[in-house]
Amino acid sequence: MSGSGRIGGEGTSERGRAEEEPLVAGRPPRDLLDGVDDLLDEIDEVLEENAEEFVRGYVQKGGQ
Amino acid sequence: MLTNGARLYVDHAHPEYATPECTNARDLVVWDVAGERIMAAAGRRAEELLPPGHAVHLHKNNTDGKGAAYGTHENYLVARRVPFGLLTRHLLPMFVSRVALTGAGRVGSDAEPAAEFQLSQRADFFEAEVGLETTVRRPLMNTRDEPHADPDRWRRLHVINGDANLCEVATLIKVGALLLVLRAVEASALPEPLALADPLAAFRSVSRDTSLRAPLELVDGRRMTALDIQESYAEACADLVARDGAREGDDLVLRWWTRLIELGRDDPGRLAGTVDWATKLALIEAFRARHGLGPTDDRVRMVDLQYHDVRRDRGLHHRLAAAGRVVRLTTDEEVERAVVEPPADTRAWFRGRCIARFPEAVVAAGWDSVVLDTGGEALVRIPLDEPSRGTRERVGDLLDAAADAMDLVARLGGSPALPGQLA
Numbered sequence: 269m270s271g272s273g274r275i276g277g278e279g280t281s282e283r284g285r286a287e288e289e290p291l292v293a294g295r296p297p298r299d300l301l302d303g304v305d306d307l308l309d310e311i312d313e314v315l316e317e318n319a320e321e322f323v324r325g326y327v328q329k330g331g332q
Numbered sequence: 333m334l335t336n337g338a339r340l341y342v343d344h345a346h347p348e349y350a351t352p353e354c355t356n357a358r359d360l361v362v363w364d365v366a367g368e369r370i371m372a373a374a375g376r377r378a379e380e381l382l383p384p385g386h387a388v389h390l391h392k393n394n395t396d397g398k399g400a401a402y403g404t405h406e407n408y409l410v411a412r413r414v415p416f417g418l419l420t421r422h423l424l425p426m427f428v429s430r431v432a433l434t435g436a437g438r439v440g441s442d443a444e445p446a447a448e449f450q451l452s453q454r455a456d457f458f459e460a461e462v463g464l465e466t467t468v469r470r471p472l473m474n475t476r477d478e479p480h481a482d483p484d485r486w487r488r489l490h491v492i493n494g495d496a497n498l499c500e501v502a503t504l505i506k507v508g509a510l511l512l513v514l515r516a517v518e519a520s521a522l523p524e525p526l527a528l529a530d531p532l533a534a535f536r537s538v539s540r541d542t543s544l545r546a547p548l549e550l551v552d553g554r555r556m557t558a559l560d561i562q563e564s565y566a567e568a569c570a571d572l573v574a575r576d577g578a579r580e581g582d583d584l585v586l587r588w589w590t591r592l593i594e595l596g597r598d599d600p601g602r603l604a605g606t607v608d609w610a611t612k613l614a615l616i617e618a619f620r621a622r623h624g625l626g627p628t629d630d631r632v633r634m635v636d637l638q639y640h641d642v643r644r645d646r647g648l649h650h651r652l653a654a655a656g657r658v659v660r661l662t663t664d665e666e667v668e669r670a671v672v673e674p675p676a677d678t679r680a681w682f683r684g685r686c687i688a689r690f691p692e693a694v695v696a697a698g699w700d701s702v703v704l705d706t707g708g709e710a711l712v713r714i715p716l717d718e719p720s721r722g723t724r725e726r727v728g729d730l731l732d733a734a735a736d737a738m739d740l741v742a743r744l745g746g747s748p749a750l751p752g753q754l755a
Contacts, residue, residue, distance in 0.1 A: 296605040297656035300614050307657075308622050311615070311635065314646055319634035326637060328400035329345040 333697040335672050335688040336366060337680030340374070346402060347371065347390070352680030353699075353719050356581035357508030359675050361500050362662050366670035368392060368498075372642045373671075392496045393640035394453035397633060399442050401457040403466065404496040406507060408489040409481060409719065411518045419489070420462055420473045421525035422517050426510065427472050427493050428531055428548070429561035431455065431538045433592050434506040436495035437609030439616070439636040440628050447540045448627035449616070451609040453495045455539035461531055466492050472531055480699040481719050489514070493535075498640065498649035500661040501588055501606040508585030509562075512569035521572040526561055527551040542613060544600045559593050566590055584661075605658045608649075612639050615648065682714075682722030685731045686740075693737030706738035714744065 301307065316322040333339055337352030349367035354360040375388040382388070395401045410419065435451030443456035450456070463471035476490040491510070497503040516522045528534045529549040537546055538558045547555035556564075566589050573582050588606075595602040603610035612635075619635050620627070641647035644654065652658045674684030686702050687694050695711055696703040704712045716722050734740035 295602075296659045300604040300611060300652065300657045301618055302657070304618050307615075307655075308618060310651060311619060311638075311648060314648065314651065315631070315634050315638055320630040323397070323630045323633045323637065326396050327398055328396040328402060 337674030337684035353678040391640040406491040429558040432558040437612035452539035676724035679722035
């Protein structure tokens with residue numbers, strides 16, 4: 269398997285085309301904060317209702 | 333051990349995923365993301381065992397924000413002949429400066445000086461330059477050296493200072509740039525090491541520098557930014573590849589590496605979408621502006637945590653990826669394949685396919701051996717000392733043709749004593 273072949277070359281799919289562009293521009297298909305209100309609505313929806321309690325209870329015990 | 337050659341286990345208090353052996357950085361990205369999918373699936377299954385209303389949250393991160401840290405360890409085989417001291421001198425500035433591109437970002441600090449936001453999740457937990465420890469007095473350069481391969485040929489480089497990345501580009505650079513640097517060290521292709529005056533202080537300083545412009549002091553009196561240092565490595569590695577030829581993944585790594593250095597120099601905000609800390613910081617700034625929150629408010633910390641949730645419908649990074657707001661290097665199809673299939677070009681192929689084909693016969697499977705119960709008097713241990721053997725090319729047909737574990741052993745040569753002889 270050749271690196272460039274696998275990465276850019278399977279380019280018949282939509283994904284393949286999408287990969288060419290960011291390599292040139294160093295950017296995702298869509299700017300991170302494009303349509304920021306919708307994005308923030310999404311974040312509000314995903315966050316725990318009681319963020320304070322969740323964050324306080326988030327404690328790691330042990331580990332490296 | 334899983335059919336994709338990876339290991340999934342409980343390390344003290346959290347589940348841990350160790351990718352199968354990969355030969356190049358892009359494969360590592362694919363099997364790293366496969367680990368996220370495996371963890372998410374494990375969480376869903378665990379949830380089914382809980383009473384209604386309970387949920388399992390798994391975060392791919394490195395600190396709880398309350399003084400505890402847990403690592404994302406990278407492991408590389410390095411030629412034994414490279415003196416450890418030289419390796420250390422070349423790598424300390426690499427470890428410190430790569431944070432600018434590979435930090436996962438975090439809210440708050442656990443060391444002085446206090447910070448509202450940091451690039452690295454790990455920087456505050458390092459207290460030594462070199463050492464064996466991983467949980468106390470953590471060293472930038474860790475000396476654990478079990479290569480799980482021929483120790484006369486290979487040293488294990490056990491890197492404990494890095495962050496868990498969600499951005500695929502960041503994982504690619506974290507691993508791919510270091511792979512290139514290691515090859516350059518082995519080939520004596522790097523200039524004299526840039527000696528930082530105080531590597532530990534520099535680690536924390538880079539972690540606190542969202543401008544990417546803070547100068548770091550060198551022993552010789554020069555001052556360089558993290559990106560200057562990264563550039564010096566990238567240039568030497570590009571020269572090496574131009575001279576000795578590109579291996580798989582090199583071109584992709586070099587292109588992204590130089591591109592990220594350029595973007596970071598121009599405006600660190602432009603790293604959003606490819607670098608985790610910059611992506612997280614942009615989200616947090618927008619979130620704070622909407623809700624009028626302070627920099628370390630619990631709801632801001634919640635955004636920090638939720639960025640790392642491995643569930644694709646709940647994790648903020650995964651939501652961004654689904655919306656095309658961050659760059660992906662992998663496809664869902666290849667990641668799904670990597671959840672069950674090992675990389676084809678390392679011994680992980682033999683290990684994973686053995687487990688897939690003969691699950692009831694595999695008594696034990698480790699990095700460097702598989703033990704089979706073929707129904708005979710004694711168990712049969714198949715050594716996998718050489719990571720580049722046991723590949724699909726070498727044993728794929730043999731594994732496919734074997735009717736059962738006993739037949740497999742017969743086809744391998746029938747002897748339980750096959751040290752390093754596998755295919």
